[in-house]
Amino acid sequence: MSASLEIQLIAAFTAAACAIPGVFLLLRKMSMVSDSITHTILLGIVLAFFAVNDLSSPFLLIGAAAMGPITVWLTELLSKTRTVSEDAATGIVFPLLFSAAVILITKYAGTAHLDTDSVLLGELAFAPFDRMVIFGFDLGAKGLYVSGSLLLINIVFTAVFYKELQVVSFDPVLAAVMGFSPVILHYSLMTVASLTAVGAFEAVGSVLVTAFMIAPAASAYLITENLKKMLFIAVGIGLLSGLLGYHTAVLLDVSIAGCMACWTGVFFGGAVVWNLVLRKRKSGVKR
Amino acid sequence: MTVFKDYTFIVVALGCLALGGISGVIGSFAVLRKQSLLGDGVSHAALPGVVAAFLLTGIKNTAVLLAGALFSGLTAALLISFTVKKTKVRFDAALATVMSSFFGLGTVLLTCAQKLPDATQAGLSAFIYGQASAMLKSDVLLILVCSGFLLLGVILFWKEFKVFSFDPEFAVQSGYPEKPLSLVLSLMTVITVILGIQTVGVVLMSAMLIAPAAAARQWSDRLSVMVVLAALFGGASGVLGAYASAVGEGLPTGPAIVVVSGLTVAASVLFAPKRGVISRIMKRKMNRLRLTVSFGGESKDNEGRGNN
Numbered sequence: 001m002s003a004s005l006e007i008q009l010i011a012a013f014t015a016a017a018c019a020i021p022g023v024f025l026l027l028r029k030m031s032m033v034s035d036s037i038t039h040t041i042l043l044g045i046v047l048a049f050f051a052v053n054d055l056s057s058p059f060l061l062i063g064a065a066a067m068g069p070i071t072v073w074l075t076e077l078l079s080k081t082r083t084v085s086e087d088a089a090t091g092i093v094f095p096l097l098f099s100a101a102v103i104l105i106t107k108y109a110g111t112a113h114l115d116t117d118s119v120l121l122g123e124l125a126f127a128p129f130d131r132m133v134i135f136g137f138d139l140g141a142k143g144l145y146v147s148g149s150l151l152l153i154n155i156v157f158t159a160v161f162y163k164e165l166q167v168v169s170f171d172p173v174l175a176a177v178m179g180f181s182p183v184i185l186h187y188s189l190m191t192v193a194s195l196t197a198v199g200a201f202e203a204v205g206s207v208l209v210t211a212f213m214i215a216p217a218a219s220a221y222l223i224t225e226n227l228k229k230m231l232f233i234a235v236g237i238g239l240l241s242g243l244l245g246y247h248t249a250v251l252l253d254v255s256i257a258g259c260m261a262c263w264t265g266v267f268f269g270g271a272v273v274w275n276l277v278l279r280k281r282k283s284g285v286k287r
Numbered sequence: 288m289t290v291f292k293d294y295t296f297i298v299v300a301l302g303c304l305a306l307g308g309i310s311g312v313i314g315s316f317a318v319l320r321k322q323s324l325l326g327d328g329v330s331h332a333a334l335p336g337v338v339a340a341f342l343l344t345g346i347k348n349t350a351v352l353l354a355g356a357l358f359s360g361l362t363a364a365l366l367i368s369f370t371v372k373k374t375k376v377r378f379d380a381a382l383a384t385v386m387s388s389f390f391g392l393g394t395v396l397l398t399c400a401q402k403l404p405d406a407t408q409a410g411l412s413a414f415i416y417g418q419a420s421a422m423l424k425s426d427v428l429l430i431l432v433c434s435g436f437l438l439l440g441v442i443l444f445w446k447e448f449k450v451f452s453f454d455p456e457f458a459v460q461s462g463y464p465e466k467p468l469s470l471v472l473s474l475m476t477v478i479t480v481i482l483g484i485q486t487v488g489v490v491l492m493s494a495m496l497i498a499p500a501a502a503a504r505q506w507s508d509r510l511s512v513m514v515v516l517a518a519l520f521g522g523a524s525g526v527l528g529a530y531a532s533a534v535g536e537g538l539p540t541g542p543a544i545v546v547v548s549g550l551t552v553a554a555s556v557l558f559a560p561k562r563g564v565i566s567r568i569m570k571r572k573m574n575r576l577r578l579t580v581s582f583g584g585e586s587k588d589n590e591g592r593g594n595n
Contacts, residue, residue, distance in 0.1 A: 026380050083504070087321055095490060095498075103539065107535075207390050210387040258393070258394035259395055261392070
């Protein structure tokens with residue numbers, strides 16, 4: 001497989017995988033949670049690194065994935081005291097955890113190859129250099145496996161818990177009456193979102209994960225009111241942004257992840273315009 | 288305590304003091320209007336403006352770069368409010384979408400700048416992480432002058448801002464112009480954020496804006512007291528953070544400031560009289576005790592029955 005095809009596949013898979021939890025975050029009015037999770041996973045990585053002292057250990061990813069639900073829990077803990085509103089709680093908790101991570105890195109991990117730059121910005125162009133080698137056989141880029149399994153996990157999670165997710169997203173009270181625990185599902189969703197952010201940030205950087213989670217979901221939300229359609233449209237926009245972003249980036253010789261994020265923005269702009277035009281036409285018919 | 292005579296430290300500490308103070312003042316209104324996260328969005332959205340200003344002019348002057356940041360931050364804020372007003376997309380989703388695509392554009396432009404043959408573009412990434420220790424006297428002056436104007440604005444429009452922050456509906460009914468006021472408040476938030484990004488960075492600027500205000504809110508129900516306290520908390524966090532990073536080797540200033548202000552929030556939420564968690568628990572206990580005393584042992588039985 002050529003390097004350029006590998007990058008394209010990783011880009012498309014990552015963006016599509018992010019779009020799935022994004023839809024549920026958006027519907028549950030938790031869009032900014034994606035922003036806070038993507039920042040705090042850094043602390044999870046750092047703490048796990050201090051525990052095992054090995055940068056390639058899988059515990060790093062587990063630590064990072066665990067940080068998502070912890071962040072959400074801490075934010076809820078603060079806003080539940082009713083001293084601070086929910087948005088302010090988000091805006092206090094994640095910069096604090098992120099700061100702790102930055103301080104720990106600059107103070108104690110100076111020699112290890114662990115820098116905020118690669119976490120925040122990521123670099124997709126280097127993905128093909130990181131190979132998956134088993135028993136001496138080169139099985140392709142590691143990122144391909146990471147993003148592919150991420151997409152698969154998210155699809156399976158959504159398919160298995162579709163009904164539960166649907167009810168919890170639209171009517172948490174009904175969900176509780178029907179016997180699904182909104183709390184358990186809530187934290188499973190946070191874990192999935194966190195896991196996705198962890199899998200994605202290596203490729204596209206943590207800030208842009210927010211773009212791939214929320215922008216396709218918000219665009220799809222403007223186009224349809226059906227949850228199933230919304231999921232498919234969001235994933236489609238994710239895939240397209242990945243591919244278009246790659247080719248634009250190659251054409252202009254600039255950052256791939258940045259171009260992908262720009263494309264998700266373009267799709268959102270398109271969806272807004274489409275929505276406005278459609279509404280105008282509808283109101284015209286009524287008159 | 289030789290640090291206090293060190294010229295660099297004095298400059299940095301003064302800058303952080305002014306920045307923390309003005310963030311506290313402006314942040315109070317943002318927190319009360321439940322627009323805390325706007326600062327986070329704007330600071331991310333400022334990146335393409337910073338880099339574009341550099342690419343267009345070729346000079347790395349703070350004022351020029353901040354003008355670019357102001358332009359793209361404002362554009363983003365307007366796009367967000369347009370989307371919220373015209374479509375069913377909510378504020379949080381519009382914010383997340385606009386800020387992250389703007390940041391994407393910023394990283395694209397950053398890679399353009401990195402291709403320039405000379406090394407002048409080095410240091411642009413300081414806007415992402417912030418670089419307080421590199422603050423110059425001119426930067427501090429810029430912060431002081433802008434803070435002065437912002438303060439003047441707050442004093443001039445004090446009554447309007449007050450009504451508008453606590454009860455926007457009442458404000459509209461009383462004939463206050465909603466749109467211009469909301470615009471002015473957002474503009475002031477954007478300017479504050481832009482002033483701070485070079486010092487504490489894109490990611491942490493939102494905490495500078497929110498944390499002192501959220502902490503101050505716990506101590507008073509009066510807006511004037513809250514704003515003054517927020518300025519004090521913000522300024523103190525700034526100086527303490529700068530001091531910690533000057534003393535502690537390799538300790539970055541921005542994160543240090545955020546940790547200090549985060550601790551202020553934690554302490555305020557726990558210990559503040561009336562609103563604080565501990566005082567509320569104590570009050571509940573006292574009430575229960577008073578009930579038990581006045582009703583003898585009966586109240587306990589009643590409680591038990593109620594639970595059944």
